[in-house]
Amino acid sequence: MSEIDFSLRFTLRRPYAYSETETQPNIGAVQRAYESDRGRIINSAAIRRLQQKTQVFALERNAAVRSRLTHSLEVQQTGRFIVQKIFERLGDRAADYQLAQFERAFESLVEMACLMHDVGNPPFGHFGEAAISDWFSQQLPLFANDFVNQNPKLYQDISHFEGNAQGIRLMYSLLNLNLTYSQIAGILKYTRAGDEPKPDASNNKSYLMKKVGYYASERAFVQQLWQQLKIPVGNRHPASYVMEAADDISYCLADIEDAVEKGIISLSALQQALMAEYAQQSQHFAQAHYRELMSQAIQYAADKSARIDINHTSQFFTFLRVKLIHPLVEHAANSFVDNIDAIFKGELNRALLEDNSHCHAITETLKQVARREVFCHREIEKLELQGYHIIGSLLQHYAPLLKLTSAEFMALVDGSSHKPLIATRLLHRLPQKHLATYKKAIKNDNDDVLPEFYHRCRLVQDYISGMTDQFAQDEYRMMQALD
Structure with missing residues (x-):
């Protein structure tokens, strides 16, 4: 029997209503609590607003191009898929970690964390974040100099707007949805407060704290969350690792698909760019199969889509996803299981897919091609x-x-x-x-x-x-x- 007890990470306790003496509830009560969370999240205004927020293309009228909402739905499905693969890989060992009974609960936690992960993003995506940060950084010293001088850490907090931190604030402070601690913990992607300095690369939490995860205004709540879930201060909940992997897998392919839909890059040019970039990313792989993985996936997608007369481009990406997303999901699940001790503690200081593997090379290829061929385009x-x-x-x-x-x-x-x-x-x-x-x-x-x-x-x-x-x-x- 393992010393790891995942039941500690699943609770029906809520910030505004719980008993200090309450023992760990039974699985039926946990599932009912998470179903309640699901209803509160799906019916929230924050989720509805995602349909008119930028993923890549601002103010886009073409419904085939992703919004934050359609992106989040795709992340939700990928997160669900990863959880299923985790339990397939664990098999009977899930019982050793007190996890077997929580399969449905864990899947629900991850799904809703995936759906919520972008709720704090402002209009116009990352440039909206930069605009808010820059304005407060530049303007506050001009008319609120006393505040800036007397509260340098809070000035830092205010002038570093971060969508992840705003998501925590939105769901807890603004909408007052009173979600379970477990559910909110699923979107606590980074564990540094806005008024804390960024740690250097040698710090054992350098990745976990590389960005602001919550503001000073939500500090008391986040500390209470760690206490209630018995997570060491500054660490993550296991669900957040899966949410992050699902996001990484979903957006890196979706962004380039939208670029082709918009005519930013042609399908043939994209194929060449992907193969050239992957050749660079996979140079250190000795196995020929890994070095040729991208070209094989592209050839498979091209051959299969060529046999379908309707919407060739859309079908190409359907088959490309089959060849790329499935191994990425499998790899994320394997990475979770292989590092299950560190993930249970919330101390794994990297993303599940950032391990210098061939799957890491795939996601880096997709991201680099998007940065070079899409995000630098004049229209974007x-x-x-x-x-x-x-x-x-x-x-x-x-x-x-x-x-x-x-x-x-x-x-x-x-x-x-x-x-x-x-x-x-x-x-x-x-x-x-x-x-x-x-x-x-x-x-x-x-x-x-x-x-x-x-x-x-x-x-x-x-x-x-x-x-x-x-x-x-x-x-x-x-x-x-x-x-």
């Missing part, structure tokens, strides 16, 4: 620049809310003042649920209470980052009329 760069400008301009328009003193702003919020006029009108445009989160935060009586201005910055970021691409563009056009 134009959309990114437009998105960056829209987000920066919106933040500039809402800056009057940040230039008020704490007393002035709180007077606007409680309705005891209606001046200045512009700030009043801007406040009225903010969603009530975001204002409710702000009010709750500033009334926090904990010893580690954060400054009011910090929560006000979060309030503005919550509003802007929660916009869809189309809403952000519409809001930008409306605000431009005020100039």
